[in-house]
Structure formats: structure tokens, C-alpha cells
Amino acid sequence: MNNFTFYSPTYFVFGKDTENETGKMVKRFGGTKVLIHYGGGSVVRSGLIDRVKASLDAENIPYLELGGVKPNPRSGLVYEGIDLCRKEGIDFILAVGGGSTIDSSKAIAAGTVYDGDFWDFYCGKYIENALPIGTVLTIAAAGSEGSPDSVITKEEGMYKRGATGDAIRPKFSILNPALTQTLPPYQTAAGITDIMAHLYERYLTNTTEVEVTDRLIEALMMTLIHEGPRVIENPNNYDARANIMWAGMMAHNNAVGVGRTQDWNSHDIEHELSALYDCAHGAGLAVVMPAVFSYVMNHDVTRFAQVAVRVWGCKMDFYHPEVTAKAGIEALRSFLISLGMPKNFAEIGAKEEDIPQLVDVLCNGNGRTGTLNGFVTLNEEDCTAIYKLML
Amino acid sequence: MNNFTFYSPTYFVFGKDTENETGKMVKRFGGTKVLIHYGGGSVVRSGLIDRVKASLDAENIPYLELGGVKPNPRSGLVYEGIDLCRKEGIDFILAVGGGSTIDSSKAIAAGTVYDGDFWDFYCGKYIENALPIGTVLTIAAAGSEGSPDSVITKEEGMYKRGATGDAIRPKFSILNPALTQTLPPYQTAAGITDIMAHLYERYLTNTTEVEVTDRLIEALMMTLIHEGPRVIENPNNYDARANIMWAGMMAHNNAVGVGRTQDWNSHDIEHELSALYDCAHGAGLAVVMPAVFSYVMNHDVTRFAQVAVRVWGCKMDFYHPEVTAKAGIEALRSFLISLGMPKNFAEIGAKEEDIPQLVDVLCNGNGRTGTLNGFVTLNEEDCTAIYKLML
Numbered sequence: 001m002n003n004f005t006f007y008s009p010t011y012f013v014f015g016k017d018t019e020n021e022t023g024k025m026v027k028r029f030g031g032t033k034v035l036i037h038y039g040g041g042s043v044v045r046s047g048l049i050d051r052v053k054a055s056l057d058a059e060n061i062p063y064l065e066l067g068g069v070k071p072n073p074r075s076g077l078v079y080e081g082i083d084l085c086r087k088e089g090i091d092f093i094l095a096v097g098g099g100s101t102i103d104s105s106k107a108i109a110a111g112t113v114y115d116g117d118f119w120d121f122y123c124g125k126y127i128e129n130a131l132p133i134g135t136v137l138t139i140a141a142a143g144s145e146g147s148p149d150s151v152i153t154k155e156e157g158m159y160k161r162g163a164t165g166d167a168i169r170p171k172f173s174i175l176n177p178a179l180t181q182t183l184p185p186y187q188t189a190a191g192i193t194d195i196m197a198h199l200y201e202r203y204l205t206n207t208t209e210v211e212v213t214d215r216l217i218e219a220l221m222m223t224l225i226h227e228g229p230r231v232i233e234n235p236n237n238y239d240a241r242a243n244i245m246w247a248g249m250m251a252h253n254n255a256v257g258v259g260r261t262q263d264w265n266s267h268d269i270e271h272e273l274s275a276l277y278d279c280a281h282g283a284g285l286a287v288v289m290p291a292v293f294s295y296v297m298n299h300d301v302t303r304f305a306q307v308a309v310r311v312w313g314c315k316m317d318f319y320h321p322e323v324t325a326k327a328g329i330e331a332l333r334s335f336l337i338s339l340g341m342p343k344n345f346a347e348i349g350a351k352e353e354d355i356p357q358l359v360d361v362l363c364n365g366n367g368r369t370g371t372l373n374g375f376v377t378l379n380e381e382d383c384t385a386i387y388k389l390m391l
Numbered sequence: 392m393n394n395f396t397f398y399s400p401t402y403f404v405f406g407k408d409t410e411n412e413t414g415k416m417v418k419r420f421g422g423t424k425v426l427i428h429y430g431g432g433s434v435v436r437s438g439l440i441d442r443v444k445a446s447l448d449a450e451n452i453p454y455l456e457l458g459g460v461k462p463n464p465r466s467g468l469v470y471e472g473i474d475l476c477r478k479e480g481i482d483f484i485l486a487v488g489g490g491s492t493i494d495s496s497k498a499i500a501a502g503t504v505y506d507g508d509f510w511d512f513y514c515g516k517y518i519e520n521a522l523p524i525g526t527v528l529t530i531a532a533a534g535s536e537g538s539p540d541s542v543i544t545k546e547e548g549m550y551k552r553g554a555t556g557d558a559i560r561p562k563f564s565i566l567n568p569a570l571t572q573t574l575p576p577y578q579t580a581a582g583i584t585d586i587m588a589h590l591y592e593r594y595l596t597n598t599t600e601v602e603v604t605d606r607l608i609e610a611l612m613m614t615l616i617h618e619g620p621r622v623i624e625n626p627n628n629y630d631a632r633a634n635i636m637w638a639g640m641m642a643h644n645n646a647v648g649v650g651r652t653q654d655w656n657s658h659d660i661e662h663e664l665s666a667l668y669d670c671a672h673g674a675g676l677a678v679v680m681p682a683v684f685s686y687v688m689n690h691d692v693t694r695f696a697q698v699a700v701r702v703w704g705c706k707m708d709f710y711h712p713e714v715t716a717k718a719g720i721e722a723l724r725s726f727l728i729s730l731g732m733p734k735n736f737a738e739i740g741a742k743e744e745d746i747p748q749l750v751d752v753l754c755n756g757n758g759r760t761g762t763l764n765g766f767v768t769l770n771e772e773d774c775t776a777i778y779k780l781m782l
Contacts (some may be wrong), residue, residue: 001568005408008399014650015394052425116502177392209630212614212638219606239600242392246649247603255646258637259405 001259008253011147011172016238016248018295019048019136025057029132029171031092033062035085037098037105039069043138044257046182052096052136063064065090069097072274072281073104075154078118085131093169095135099142099151099194099281100302102135106150108170109133120151123367125163135173139180140245141191141282143198145173154276156157160271175249177241182320185232189339190282192228195248196221197285197331200293201264202257204375205305206300214306216256221311223247228339265374266292269386272358279348286341287348290333291389294326296376301325345390353388392601392650399644401537402563404635407629409567410439411528413485414446414726418451420523420562422483425454426476429487430461434529437573443487443527448503453500457481460488463665463672464495466545469509472499476703486526486561489586490533490542490672493526497541497559500524513543514758518556526564531572531636533581534589534643536564544666566640568632576623580730581673583619586639587612587723588676591684592655593648593768594698597691598770605697607647612702614638619730656765657683660777663749670739677732681724682780687767692716736781747777770772 004235006048011028013021026034034056036049043049044067056063066081084090085108095105109130111118121127127148137145144150148169153160180188203217223243230240250256269292271286298305308314308328317323333343342348363370363380372378378386402419404412417425425447427440434440435458443646447454457472475481476499486496500521502632512518518539528536535541539560544551571579594608614634621631641647660683661675668675688695696712701720708714722733733739754761754771763769769777 001406001630001637003409004403007401008396012397014397015392018394123434139598180530210634211617211649212611212634212641215614216607216641219610220603223603223606239392242650243601243603250603250607250646255641259633 004258006258007166010170015173015176018174019051020055022052023059025172026061027059033090034092034094035090036063036065036066036094039101043096056066070105071100072153073100075152078107078340085112093131093133098139102144103150105133107152110168112340121163122161127167130167135170137175139207140248141194145249146249146253158275158354160275175245177245180241181236185340189341190280191334191359192224193282193286193341195251195268196224198251202262204263205260207260210260213256213260218311220247220251232339263375265372268372272362273350277349281340283348286336287390290329290387293329295386297325299376304328352391359383395649396650401561407569409565410442411446412452413443416563417452417483418450424616425483425487426480426481426487427454427456430492431460434487442465443697461497462491463544466543469498473502476503484522484524489530491536493535494541496524499541511553512554518558521558523562523582526561528566530582530674531639532585534639535642537644542566549666551666566636568629568636571632572627576731577684580732581671584613584673584677584727584732586642587615589642593653595654596649596651601651604647604651608757609702611638612643623730654766656763659763663753664741674733678781681720682721682777688716695719743782750774
């Protein structure tokens with residue numbers, strides 16, 4: 001196991017009706033003037049924003065609102081948010097929504113207290129300071145409610161890139177599984193797929209002898225396999241929603257990924273798809289993961305066989321472990337399709353003729369130098385072959 | 392799943408040579424005058440205390456020392472520590488050792504800033520304030536490095552009782568698995584047993600539909616089953632030590648126990664044994680757990696069958712699940728014996744004729760009112776029968 005540090009100071013408030021605690025939590029963590037940041041109309045129509053406002057009113061905490069976050073959140077709204085926070089003296093950002101809203105909030109929080117262009121952080125600069133952030137989560141997916149990470153798309157060039165720093169870990173996150181019961185099945189499934197991807201990205205490691213994190217990752221994968229079909233069949237299954245919601249946080253606060261190299265090539269390969277075609281990130285990952293894993297499987301057949309046996313219930317073929325490894329990848333593919341996720345380029349609106357452009361932005365855009373350096377180092381030729389496996 | 396809050400803000404520094412970061416960590420968390428609290432001579436003889444002091448010297452942080460913590464730490468030294476901290480204006484407690492040293496440090500930290508008798512906290516009063524604490528851990532066992540809990544034995548009456556409060560969660564914990572390589576096999580095994588007990592206490596729940604925490608607990612149990620024999624066979628196996636050390640923290644910071652009722656009857660039943668006979672807590676638990684689980688198994692045969700199949704690899708007897716459930720308990724017993732742990736009263740120096748006294752203190756001492764209220768409510772008759780199963 002490699003040396004590591006782990007720090008996850010977010011205060012989680014989990015369960016029914018917990019959004020009514022928002023005002024108390026903002027007060028506990030020192031907010032005196034809040035920007036409520038959110039996306040489209042659903043959080044307004046459902047009455048959630050009103051309940052959040054009522055809880056702030058009850059604590060006499062003033063607030064402004066900034067809606068309009070889109071899936072695959074854009075830099076334009078971040079700049080707007082930064083200006084607003086500076087002008088209005090905001091000292092606390094409250095994200096009400098999913099990963100896109102939280103990531104946009106993190107970018108605003110970091111950018112507001114930074115002299116330069118916030119995009120610097122998305123080109124590799126570590127985030128040292130930010131306004132405090134709280135979240136009220138409405139979808140189990142990105143894990144941004146417990147992570148130090150944010151992903152934003154820069155409109156000039158459509159670069160989709162990540163930034164990180166302990167300063168953008170939320171001070172608190174409110175997780176009410178009931179808020180996710182109104183999600184359409186497709187978004188629910190895309191969320192589950194994103195969580196599964198966060199687990200595979202950590203599972204695919206070149207560090208040996210990491211049994212505790214292997215086992216913890218497998219535990220969360222098995223939870224999704226058990227609860228995913230139940231929640232698709234009955235969207236109102238509160239307990240299934242709750243298990244998925246905690247799994248989504250645990251998959252990405254890195255408690256299960258410490259001390260080991262991680263992959264993240266699948267995320268990078270997907271980001272180009274959702275940046276160009278604006279598909280749901282999870283839906284893109286459903287197409288990307290089986291392709292990537294098939295392509296890199298021979299780098300460590302044992303690892304793919306292990307997850308196949310332990311998680312997917314495949315029988316070990318001791319003389320032909322590659323058969324078992326492949327069966328595990330096929331089981332993942334079948335599982336995602338069974339949830340209603342797409343299986344190829346066509347189903348997410350992607351086009352074969354765009355592959356050269358996708359590969360070029362992926363491997364050379366925004367400061368990259370020709371390769372992706374995850375579980376396996378992938379060059380342009382590899383990435384081209386991987387995208388072609390998705391046709 | 393039940394509503395819950397989860398808060399684990401400890402900064403973990405994990406890996407080789409990390410004890411040399413102690414001074415930097417104390418500085419980061421605001422300590423300006425430190426009490427170094429530790430137990431016997433091993434941390435001195437090994438040079439660990441000298442390395443810790445050197446790291447404090449490097450940051451120009453002054454310190455005093457208070458050694459002498461014993462396993463099953465006593466109230467007398469806590470009172471001494473509180474007096475010392477007040478007299479000397481200590482503002483940070485640094486525990487260098489295992490669970491006993493950390494728990495003693497937590498008691499001193501809470502007691503120093505409290506007007507009344509610190510023992511109030513061990514009679515049920517929640518700990519709201521405490522001096523900040525840091526730890527340098529030397530055994531994977533108690534999980535106190537990441538928990539809000541402390542257990543102390545009051546010398547008048549030999550009551551062994553617990554206290555809790557977020558204020559006593561360590562600000563940082565330094566976990567260097569190499570420091571555990573010099574532990575004798577018996578202490579290593581007792582530590583593994585304690586971790587296993589923390590997992591079973593959480594696993595035995597009356598809350599239904601808790602797949603995510605069930606799976607996470609099982610993951611940590613399987614880690615111990617894999618790594619335990621390896622570390623007993625080769626005490627210098629760093630990776631096995633590392634996996635056990637992270638499992639020990641994860642087993643007890645409660646990330647895997649949220650949203651569900653827990654048991655803790657086994658801990659209460661054991662505490663009377665280690666209080667009276669001064670056996671290692673883990674060794675006592677090795678004797679207690681199979682007895683308790685056999686006694687309460689029929690309360691939820693399915694739960695015991697589930698752990699038997701998923702963790703211990705037992706075959707499910709679908710028509711006779713109680714056979715599977717029992718096989719899982721026997722597998723636990725065999726595993727603990729294989730690590731070198733005791734199996735009955737005689738092997739921990741306990742005596743049948745003391746059972747009435749044990750039961751009386753357990754059920755009626757220090758404010759208790761006749762029953763233990765965990766997974767199954769146990770009265771004096773039940774506890775007598777359980778102790779007799781250990782003969």
C-alpha cells in the first residue's frame with residue numbers, strides 16, 4: 001500500500017426531511033449571506049427551494065439565488081456567479097441539486113477568493129482557498145457532495161476538465177433519499193452508472209496487496225447490483241434509494257481508494273463525449289467502460305478475473321482466467337443495459353466521423369501531451385481503437 | 392435505513408515514517424504546548440517517543456510527558472493528567488500508543504475543560520468540549536484513532552464504561568503500519584479480534600434493508616480473514632499490517648455503521664472480564680463473541696446465515712438456515728483460535744464462581760437497571776447463561 005493522507009471533514013445529515021436542517025447547518029458553519037445555486041425548474045417546482053429558503057429564513061440568514069446550471073456545467077455561469085458573490089459580499093455557497101450544481105458551486109467558491117482566472121484550477125493548479133460550501137443533494141451519482149473535486153466545461157474549446165482541493169470539500173451535505181424518488185429512470189440509471197465508474201476507476205490499480213480497498217470497492221459495487229434493479233422497478237423504494245445514496249458518497253470521498261494508484265482514463269474518455277454531444281455523463285460512461293476495459297484487460301487479467309468472480313458471480317476458469325475476466329466485463333455491460341443505459345455511439349448521438357476530433361481534444365487539448373496516464377498509458381492510437389469499440 | 396448524521400473530520404496521515412510529521416500536524420491544528428501521553432516502555436525503547444519529540448522540536452513546540460497508561464486504562468491517571476494540563480497550560484494532547492492511551496488522552500482532554508468530575512461523561516453525559524487531540528497509533532485494534540469514543544475503568548468499583556462526543560474525535564491521526572510490526576503475535580491477534588468485534592457489533596442490527604452497510608462491514612471482515620493469518624505467520628508483512636490498520640479505522644469511525652441500530656452487548660459483557668481479570672480486551676472478546684452469538688442466534692437466523700455465507704464461505708442450507716448460521720459462528724470461533732486467541736474462561740483467568748458478581752456489575756452497576764439493550768435485550772438470567780457458555 002502506498003503512503004497517503006485522507007481527510008473528509010464534511011458533516012453529513014442523512015434521511016427523510018433533512019433539507020429542513022439546511023439553515024441550521026449554514027449557521028453552524030458560519031454562513032451569514034448565502035448564494036443558493038441550482039439548475040433547472042425541478043427543484044423549484046417540487047418545492048425544495050422553498051423549503052430550503054424557509055429554513056434559512058428561520059435562522060435569519062439572507063440569501064440570493066443563481067439558477068440555470070446545466071448538466072455538464074459551463075464556465076460562463078461560473079464567471080457570472082463569481083461576479084455576483086464579489087459584488088454582493090456572499091460568504092457561503094449553497095448548492096441545491098446534483099453533481100453539476102455542486103461542481104459549479106465549487107468553481108464559484110474557489111474563483112471568488114482567487115485573483116486570477118478560475119480556469120487555472122482546471123489546468124492543474126491546486127485549490128488552496130474557497131468560500132465555504134454546503135449541499136442539498138438531489139441525485140445519487142457524482143459523489144461531489146463528499147469529494148474535493150469539480151468538473152467544468154470551458155465553452156471556448158469545449159474542454160471538460162477537473163480541479164481539486166480540500167478547500168472545496170463541502171462543510172456539510174444534506175442527503176435525503178426521498179428527494180431522488182422523483183428522478184426519471186434514465187437519470188437514476190445514469191447516476192448508478194457514474195457511481196459504478198467511480199468504483200472501477202479506483203479498482204483498476206497498479207498497486208499490489210490492497211485487499212482492504214479492493215474489498216470495500218467490491219462491497220459498493222455489489223450494493224449497486226442489488227439495489228439498482230429494485231429502484232428502476234420501483235422508483236419510490238426509499239430504502240433502495242438510501243443504500244444507493246450512501247454508496248454514491250462512499251464511492252467518491254476516497255475512503256475506499258486510499259493508498260493505491262487509480263485509473264480515471266474512462267472518465268477522461270467520456271468527458272469528450274458529454275462535452276461534444278451533451279449526453280448524460282453516466283450514459284456516456286455506460287458506453288465507454290466496457291470498451292476501455294476490454295481494451296486494457298490483458299494488462300492485468302487477474303484483476304479483471306477477481307472482480308468478475310467476487311462481484312459479478314462468475315465462475316473462475318483457473319486455466320483460462322481471461323475467459324473469466326471477459327465474462328465480468330460482459331456482466332457489467334449487461335447490467336448497465338438492463339438499467340436502461342445506452343450501449344453504443346449511436347444511442348448517445350455520437351458519430352464515427354468525429355473520432356479524430358474526439359481523440360485530438362482528448363489527447364492534446366488543454367495542455368495534454370499525447371497520452372492518458374491511468375491504469376494503462378493510452379496514446380492517440382489506443383484512444384482511437386477504444387472509441388471504435390463503441391460503434 | 393434510519394436517519395443519521397456522520398462526521399469524521401480527522402486528518403489521517405498513513406504510511407511509512409509518517410510519525411516524523413507529528414510536529415507539523417500539531418502545528419496545523421493549533422497546538423502550542425503539548426502533553427505527550429503514552430503507556431509503557433516499548434514506545435520509549437523503540438525510539439518512537441524520541442522521533443515524535445524531534446518532530447515537535449523542529450516546529451519549536453514545547454511539550455511535557457505523562458507515561459504510565461495501562462491496558463484497560465484507569466481513572467487515576469486521568470485525574471493526574473487533568474491536573475497536569477490545567478497547571479501547565481497544555482492546549483494539545485498527543486497520544487502515542489494504542490486504544491488505551493488514546494482513550495486516556497480523550498478523557499484528559501474532556502476533563503481538563505470541564506468543571507465537574509470527568510467521570511460524568513462515562514455515566515452518559517455527552518462530551519461537548521475538549522482540548523484538541525492528535526494520535527500516533529501503535530496497534531490496529533480499538534479504532535479510537537478515528538472514533539468519538541473512549542472507554543475508561545473507574546478504580547472505585549472497577550466499572551469499565553464508555554463516553555462519546557464529536558469533540559474527542561482526534562484532529563489528526565498518524566498511522567504507520569511499520570510501527571505495529573514489533574507487536575507480539577498475541578497482541579496482534581487481540582487487535583484483530585477487537586476489530587472483528589467492532590464489525591459484528593454493527594452487523595447485528597434490527598434495522599432492515601441496509602445492504603450498503605452490510606456489504607461494507609462484510610468487506611472489512613473478509614479483509615481480516617485474509618490478512619490475519621498472514622500477519623501472524625510473518626509479523627513483518629508491511630502490506631498485511633497496512634490493510635489491517637486501515638480496516639481497523641474504517642471499522643470504527645462508523646462510516647460502515649450509519650443508519651442502523653447496533654448491538655454492543657458483546658463489548659459490555661467483555662468489559663466486566665477485562666475489568667476484573669485485566670485480560671486483553673480482544674482476548675476477552677474472542678471468548679465472549681461465540682457465546683453471545685450462539686445465545687442470540689435465533690433472534691435473526693437469516694442475519695447469521697447471511698454472514699456465514701457471504702463472509703465465512705459456508706454453504707447455504709436453504710431448508711435449515713440455522714445450520715448455516717451456526718456454521719458461521721463456529722467459523723468465527725475457529726478463526727480466532729487459529730490466530731492464537733483464547734477460547735474459554737480458563738484461558739483468560741476467569742472463574743466460574745465469579746459469574747454472579749460479573750452479572751451483577753454488568754446488569755446493575757454504575758446506573759444500569761437490570762438489562763443490556765442491544766441486538767437482543769438481555770437480563771441477568773440471560774447474561775448468566777452466556778457467561779456459562781464460556782466455561
